[in-house]
Amino acid sequence: MTGWTPRRAHFWRLLLVPLLLVSPVTAPAEAQQPSLLSRLDASSRYQIEVLMDSAARLGLPPEALMSKTLEGISKGAPGSRIVQVVRRHFASLREARAALGVDITLDELSAAAGALQAGVPRTSLAALHTNRKGSSILMPLVVLSDLVSRGVPPDDASSAIVSLTQRGALDSDFAGLRRGVETDILSGASPVTALDRRTREFPGRGAPGARIPVVPTPPRQETPSSTQ
Amino acid sequence: MHEDETLDPAVATIAALARHPATLDDAARARVMLAVQTEILSGRPIRGPQRFGWALEPRAIRLSPLGAMAMAAGLVGIGVAVGVVGRARTFLMPDQRPAVVASVIPYEGATPAGRPVVPAGSAAAQVKFVFVAPQASEVTVVGNFNGWNPSAHPMQRTPTGGTWTVTVPLEAGRHEYSFVVNGSHWMPDPSAPLAAEDGFGAANSVLLVSGSTS
Structure with missing residues (x-):
């Protein structure tokens, strides 16, 4: 009835090429964060991301650092202060992990980190x-x-x-x-x-x-x- | 009695003409039979011309190696994008540990203010937050369960006056939270345990949701 005409090939190129170009860069993690995160300045945001990456490499929960970040933003703290608090929280999580080992839950780890900070x-x-x-x-x-x-x-x-x-x-x-x-x-x-x-x-x-x-x-x- | 005798003469004339078979020339008959045989052999129902029929026809697609790699990269990209979306959603709910929650470990604050209440015997952690603030115009509860978003769980004033409530589904685990009054005043729950100093100058409260109490 019909064949694979150049016109239809052009149609598929028009459909697929933009998809191929867009898909690898679609929705970076930051774009999926609550709008709160967009209030953080670029420098602070970068430092937070580095800390989260370090936490993940050490087996610590990066979401705990993200939660602390969102808490600081929501409470109106400046970016430098948020980075300072998140860095301290990261250190506490690491120290709690060293003290308690891996045989504890995420909640216990977070609570232990809070106790250390206290x-x-x-x-x-x-x-x-x-x-x-x-x-x-x-x-x-x-x-x-x-x-x-x-x-x-x-x-x-x-x-x-x-x-x-x-x-x-x-x-x-x-x-x-x-x-x-x-x-x-x-x-x-x-x-x-x-x-x-x-x-x-x-x-x-x-x-x-x-x-x-x-x-x-x-x-x-x-x-x-x-x-x- | 013949039925035509009861008909109107004009109708009877038309009926008599209709009873004679139509005569077709041989060429027309051959065209019709050829079309019927073609449709039967192709296995398709007899239809008229289709606008998008070309899309249903099987065909061999030839791709260059570069084109195939581009298509594969696109599919991988779509998968990565979906994965990133799923991962990012965990930031909204830090505690993703699946659990069947039966009750809140009670901290039995006998005061009515700020006490989270779990319906007795509830199998789900539908935690009801209660806060007394008669003169407040707006109260919300924020915590790690809603990404510290003040607009996520606005509390409703009860008809009787100054008590504000909201019910929030919570997973098992440890939750930190606070109340925000009139959009700017952060206040811990007066009847719940206090968390360690938060680093931002405003104390948080702690709520434990567990499947069992000891």
Whole structure:
């Protein structure tokens, strides 16, 4: 009926050649990022990309660095500050990996990096991991960072958490500890005193059913966040 | 009785003419038969001329080595582009670990403000964020689960007043988040654990979503 005429060959050339030219450069990674990323200046963006590439080569999660970058952009931080924070986060991830090894989850790694940035000694992370062998260290790490953020010195908080893991504390015990310390601090106790009291109240997991006493939470106090 | 006797004379005349077979000349008959035989041999239904029929006909395509390489490069390029798109999407949701989530590990903040609530017995991590800000005109929740995008999850004011809520599907794992009030004020959740200092001068909160609680 019809043949492979020069006209039709020209038609296919017109269709395929632009496709071949465009496809290898279609959609670079940056183009797929949220519009937030476009707010970052070129120099900072390049440095972030280098850090992400380095993280990937070391087996660290580059998406954690991207998340930190987006957080900084969203919070309005300047590019130089974002690069500084991301670089520090990268270093913390690397140090956490060195302290805990590869037998941890991404969440544990991120939480450990946060604890290191809060001032928790690297040796405490290793001790935590050793004591909780076979169990997740995510909850102890979260509570550890929370205690430091509330004013407990990193060394004191680390010692208390490591001590509790040695005594067989469960995730629910750590959650109870955090609530108790927060309650005491809101009641006027110093962070160190609150932690010391709550830690001493923990009887250890040797006694079946033993738990950290849960103190009823007082009526909610007005905070800046609730009075907007 | 013959049926033509009941017909109108004009109709009867037309019917009588129609009963006689049409006579064709031999040339016309030969043309019709040839066309029928051709269609039968080709196995195609008898159709009229098609505008895009050429596209359905099988044909041998001859490609030069350079053309073949260009076509292969194009296909590889398409694959790379698709892969890049898929990889880039992970940046939006940093924690891609698949998990069946049954509940949030509760941090039991007894305060109503800022407490993430998981419906009891829910098999999905539909986390409801609650924040009390009576005088706020706009509240959003931002975190690593939405790429820290303030416009991703705007909270809705409840009909009763100053409580703002939004339900967000979350995967199992550790999530950092914060509330943004009136588009500029970043505030941690007053009833959740605090994350380590974020480096930007605004504290974040931590939420653990897990398939089981201990």
